[in-house]
Amino acid sequence: MSKKEKKQKKPKIKVGKLEKREARAGYFFTLPWVIGVIAFLLVPLAQSFKYMWYNIRITPNGMVYNFIGIGNFANIWHEDPEFPQQIVTYIWQTCLEVPIIIVFALMIAIMLNGKIKMRALFRLIFFLPVIIVSGPVMNMLVSEGAATIPSMNVQSIVAAFDVFFPTSVAESIGEMFSNMIMTLWYSGVQILIFLSALQKVDPALYEAAKIDGGSGWECFWKITLPTMKPMILLNAVYTVIFLSGNEQNTLITMIESAMFSGTKEKGYGYASAMAWMYALVITLIVGLFALMLGSKKDVYDKKVKKFKREQKKEERMKRRVIRRGERNAKKIARNQHKYTTYDGSGDY
């Protein structure tokens, strides 16, 4: 056993009865989640991964698998032009909508965190769409035109953006404006997350800043926003996932319809290939937001860390000097015993 391994080995501590019981209770608590993940996530994930390489017919007498390799992907790209088109539209819209939702949610959260009358009622109002507007209700509202602002001239907006951007980008922006109300309805959960983060900010920081003459605007940029940064990333990821998986998403509808399509090209295999491609795109978008919003250490943090590192180094040096001194002292003492003088005093 090497010296390093010896150092790493921790002493064995016998787990007590109480701890065992608590561990069991913990496992019980996590059991629903574990079962859920296995049954509804890992198994379907593995199945869909298998399916995407096959053309699958579901006959009344069982499933008939026909291995086609990348055939489903080829069909999607060659014969189903709508899917790639929708993927591009989805990327554009997500990249446009996520910042809007985040900024809107942050603004509302800051307002709701202030001292206003009937604060609880306003919080309820902004969270209400999350509860009420579940899938089917949202579909009905959208079909009734409730998600649009009638007085907003979307055509003019598209025409204006068309001058500066390619038509597809201008249309995506127009689409976003035409669904503005729906976009804002999607902000309920994000508002809640921001609100809880705002309430965690230490009031002493604001107090200290104000004593030093900091304005509200400066407090927001120097205290609120840096503190909220991890929550912004969390909300961005949540928003991307929400926008990607809700029932208004055309790609979800396409995958669902391909899954239950009885035509010979489509079915479970084709839908699985679509779903995996879509999942890859979502992962890339999430990765993009993580890169943009992931916490980067600021100069102050870096300096503190450097100072701590140097402090540690100095301490190590000090310890080394002390150890060396002790060693030398011992050495001298040993030598004194070894080399005795003629008179036995040890002084030369």
Place this chain on the structure above:
Amino acid sequence: MRKNYWKKLAVSMTLVASMLIGAAGCGSDNSGDTNKNTNTNTNSNSNTNTNSNTNAGTDKKDDGNKNSNSNVTVEAKEVFGGYKVTTDNITLTFWHYEDETTVDYLAEKFMEMYPNITVEHKVISDMSTDLSAAAAAGTFPDVFEGTDSDTALANMYWADITEYWNADPENKNLMATINEYGIGMFDTSVRYAAPMMYWPSAVFIDRNVIETLNLDMPRTDWTWDEMIQLIKDATVYDPEMQYFGLGYYNRLDSLYGIAAVSKDVRQIKGEFGFNGDDFDLQYWAIGEQQFSDLKLAGYVAPQQSTQEMEDWTGDWDTWFGATGRVAVFSEGFWTYQNLWGTEGYQEQYGLDIVPYVTPNVIDEKEHNVISTMYMGGVSTSCKYPLEAYLLLKFMGWGIDGWNARLEIYSDPSITNASGVPLKNSQMPMPLTLDEGVWEGYKKLFPQDEDRKQYWDDYFSSVTRPVPYGWYSIAGYWNFCDQYFNSIGIHDLVDNGTAKAADYTEEATRQANYYHADAMITYFGPSGYNVLTDAELAKYQAVVDSFLD
């Protein structure tokens, strides 16, 4: 501490239990959604039973009693061709698109005829979704009717019923095209499906509009050109509210394409000039262009929920059929029974609607008519195919079934869940030519001397149905999905951006390819495997020439 432990354990166990119950709920079978007509008959050795069926549609509480006929004993009943019905107590599941109450009654009548058979039925909401899910879950129905034959054939849902069909004498007396064109055989030698529900397309005329505009009513055996002329003549500007010549549900190109040429020139037995072997879209193109020209020239009334409708009537939601300002309607047959024929409707909107024979393009007395025609079949997983075939026939084209239907359609007190008499709820037209059935059926329509002749003429003109492509042509949906609808040909021609003739050649090539490809997939070695080598080679040649 121990108290806390038990508390935690109880909470965690409750959570696990609730999740498992939830999961069990997700995976439950469809039996909860299925109506079960229960038969409480207990007589033995007799078919003349004292049946005390309860109607599942009116008393859903009986649903739990799934196999209440399990103790019925019957003698083997011979039906046709020496076939005998099983004496086992069995349950057959039937999935369909009909009014639930109508099928409740029909199932009851069927079980009176076969006391050892219990019928469970369910209304299909979406064919692909419902049947795919049922196939995956192993709960596939024994008998079902479908609106999309490609789905059924691609997944081998339908079993071969040729033997029963050929042995059944009733099938000799059906509307001519069913056997002549092999509707339900999909251009093979095997019968997989049979027409179940039939609604011919129809042309209706509002006599009040014709009278107001001082026009003459056309002759009942009119031609296509006469209809077009009437549409033009009846489009009149009125400062109060304009009159339009045509209001449409069925596009005129569908009507035209079926009856465009004499059968000596081309035997058209499907949409897009399909003759059983290949397509020829030149006939469709003429009808499509003519229809587009009428629309662009302002002869066609706006559709519901459009800006044009609001501009015309002042109300976005108005339906042109309720304006009293449209002369000719190209509609579904059901529109009369479901709307115009309901009590007080015509009086309320100032209408006087009569049916007209679908005009003949080439002035031939006997011609085909495009139709909505649901196809039904016995599923490949069914364990009792003979009994399933009998149920299929009863629910579709059979004389016994139609006699049962006439009973319930004639009684206005029998209503569906919405309170509508059953004859006003998607009532189809008989496919049998049995005189008794037709006599009873005609009585369900206006009998006054003024209108009766119109109806008699109409009924005698719709005896050669040709179904829309998605019911009867393999690969039709693939062609529409991948080519026709994906480039939006109807819209391009309708708004004048393109001419229909521009697409004739390429559309014909594409349609032939998708049909041939589907034939190989559905009926070749990877499917039902019923094609001969020569047939396979023929279809393969079409596919190869397209891909080259």
